[in-house]
Amino acid sequence: MKPTILLLHGAMGSPATLEPLAELLAADFDVKTFAFAGHGGRGVSLATFTLPHFAEEVLSFLKAHETAPAHVFGYSMGGYAALLAAHQEPARFASITTLGTKLDWSPESATAETRFLDPEKMQAKVPAFVEQLRQRHAPADWAAVVRATASMMVVAGAAPPLAAADFATLQVPVQVLMGDGDLTAERGDASRILAEQLPQGHYTVLPNTPHPIERVDITDLASRIRAFALHHA
Template identity: 80%
Template sequence: MEKPTLLLLHGALGSPETLQPLAKRLAGDFTVKSFAFAGHGGREVDTETFNLPHFAAEVLAFLVEQETAPVHVFGYSMGGYAALLAASQEPKRFASITTLGTKLDWSPESAAAEARLLDPDKMLAKVPAFVEVLRQRHAPADWAAVVRGVASLMAAAGANPPLTATDFAALSVPVQVLMGDGDLTPERGDASRTLAAQLPHGHYAVLPNTPHPIERVDISDLANRVQRFAVAHS
């Protein structure tokens, strides 16, 4: 029997490589696929394509080219939002979506708070080891340009959120919204739970002992949750 497809979508500043541990865990049950969003993983950084609507369009273009049947999707952080935005436009291409650490609510204030952490000069001074990871991950593109691109993306999302509460309420695709307990500022936690409750076929869960970085997530537990939700909606 042919295995169903699972598309893995990385987060901001990430690449498909960051999801390889999860891909390996799920390869026995799914045909696992992935790709790098524009401006990530060595792709050219262009302000015209470095935004959530374009990333959603890339998801749909990938599915049109690669798949004929609805697919299951896991999206980490920004990747989860791109998946939801794509599904709001063409829901029939999605069998299920699981998101982890995805910011569902956007406002100018929340975007500014997130973007404050994305200053290349400050990052060089405070987290040089992480900067080196970014340098290697996005070569030959300039890592600092990627960081500035993400900050610009957040500002645009804050000024004009691509998804509204009405969009969430109209989404027919089964969605599992996962948040780590170490990722739940009061604002993010309350808003995520409220918007997830709007989903007609939504499930919300908080993962224990789980911060935001995908590298520090219990991949075995995450894989089990993704697998169970996908199987339940196959």
């Protein structure tokens, strides 16, 4: 029987954005995924569009579908949700790999992250991306998803769900991957410093890698996820 790996998408994403990765991992893992609240056509509500709620959804999914500890890959926001869930119930996790996950949240970092999350400006400056969001989240309103994402980041900046001290107590093998061109998740060394506090953490910088997962070397990413997870099987 193949081990399970749960793939978690990022903010304003959906399981469809992880399909190329899922295909590469399917030979070695029983690949599973789901859409977070407010994503992929699910209803948008500020009450459920929060990092703590997303972590609850991860735990609920694992409780409903898995009896043994599962491997998890989380892209961007999905990685944070996985870490927060593992902090609450570490026994549910065999390993976690994150990519492009912002670990250091503060009011300043939230302001930097949300300055481009304005539906009207996005419509004018990146209409092709807006059309992707429209199709990805239909029948929900893509603009509501964008506004809820901004709200989530402001809340996380004001009160980070994971305090700095929490990283030092997270007893799960964690592989933290960060692109050398990722200006979204890593500004300075704050995320690296937090990642290095993880008791079983491994921090790796990926060369020639920006933040959008569509521009990541998926074959290399799948290889890194596979090696780390199978080492901790």
